Amino acid sequence: MSKDKIEDLNELGAKLIKAELLGDDELAASLRERLENARKASELTKPEPSASTSRKPQNYPREKFHKHKNHRYDNEEAKMFKRNYKNDEYDDLNYDDFSVTSSKKLKNEFVHQTDQKFAQNKEKEEKKSAENCSYCFDSTQKHLVISIGKHCYLCLPNSESIVDGSCMIVPMSHCYSSVTCDEDVWQEIDRYKKALVEMFDKRRCECVFYEMYTNENKYGHMVIQCVPLDMNVSNLAPIYFKKAIIESESEWSTNKKLIELKDKTIRSTLPKNVPYFTVSFGSENGFAHIIEKNEAYPAHFAKEIIAGIIDLDPMVWMRPRKESFGQLSKKVIEFSKWWKAYEFNKN
Structure with a gap:
């Protein structure tokens, strides 16, 4: 067989493996047929063995261009590659450089290139998210800040609050979630929580703390929301x-629907980079849930539940009104008076 024909067969074989990896069954079947026809044609053009030798003609093994048991990719793995890597951002990966004679090498190179591309895109998204972040302390609206710690700050929302006294605990530097933040950040968050619980307890309110980390905002800035509920209704919060x-999720969910934290923390319960929602009540740990469907957990998920507890007009939590600088300043001054006795940052 000529060198050109061998190269043609190798090229067809490489394309076949690529199609199998991406789960394109129709293209794979077409390429497999073309490869078989080309192999048969090459055998027909082989010269007859010389009469002067008893050596049998050497046949090219059929397995060479068929899936070997050690090189086979089952349907599920092919679907996984198709789902994770069939994206415009991976179109520039070069598959034609891979040799059909080593599908293991092809797979390793494929994974290496996609991992490299993923890491580059991840770095770009992280950088872009941090540059445009309004919660990083250098970019935040300072007139809403109540307290500044070493690693976190306490502030009020920049729009109408669902409940008077609603506030936020925010890390000063960009981090994504309670599970991934540094230990010193986590400890200061806990210190702010305890101070808020004590402060609102004197005002006959119980704090509801919640946080949501989703795939849609995986590089966003983490925020712990605090909503104080009157003691008359706060006992309903855990039930609701x-x-x-x-x-929230279907009965066929992969993960446990409700994780009761009790004596555990979210950091010791969930792995990093898993989307989740968590809520706690006063000084008691509450619940956590691994989010499988983003649509089941919209941004207003917790607000809608709280609104149901206090019988609040849906427009307040669905479309909170922007407040003037004067209105916001008044809220900050009032909250600062409440907070003064519980401020633990003496700088």
Whole structure:
């Protein structure tokens, strides 16, 4: 067989493996047929063996251009590659340089290139998210800040609050979630929580703390929301949230629907980079849930539950009104008076 024909067969074989990796069954079947026809044609053009030798003609093994048991990619793995890597951002990966004679080498090179591309895109997204972040302390609206710690700050929202006294605990530098933040950040968050619980307890309110980390905002800035509920209704919060979390996903969910934290923390319970929602009540740990469907957990998920507890007009939590600088300043001054006795940052 000529060198050109061998190269043609190798090229067809490489394209066949690429199609199998991407789960394109129709293209794979077409390439497999073309490869078989080309192999048969090459055998027909082989010269007859010389009469002066008893050596049998050497046949090219059929397995060379067919899936070997050690090189086979089952349908599920092919689907995984198709799902994870069939994207415009990977179109520049070069598959034609891979040799059909080593599908293991092809797979390793494929994974290496996609991992490299993923890492580059991840770095770009992280950088872009941090540059445009309004929660990083250098970019935040300073007139809403109540307290500044070493690693976190306490501030008020820049729009109408769902409940008077609603506030936020925010890390000063860009980090994504309670699970991934540094230990010193986590400890200061806990210190702010304890101070807020004590402060609102004197005002006959119980704090509801919640956080949401989603795939849609995986590089966003983490925020711990604090909503104080009057003691007359605060006992309903665990019941409402538990019911809403259990009903949020389908009965065929892969993960446990409700994770009761009790004596555990979110950091010791969930792995890093897994999307989740968590809520706690006063000084008691509450619940966590691994989010499988983003649509089941919109940004207003917790606000809608709280609105149901206090019978609040939906427009307040669905479309909170922007407040003037004067209105916001008044809220900051009032909250600062409440907070003064509980401020632990003496700088």
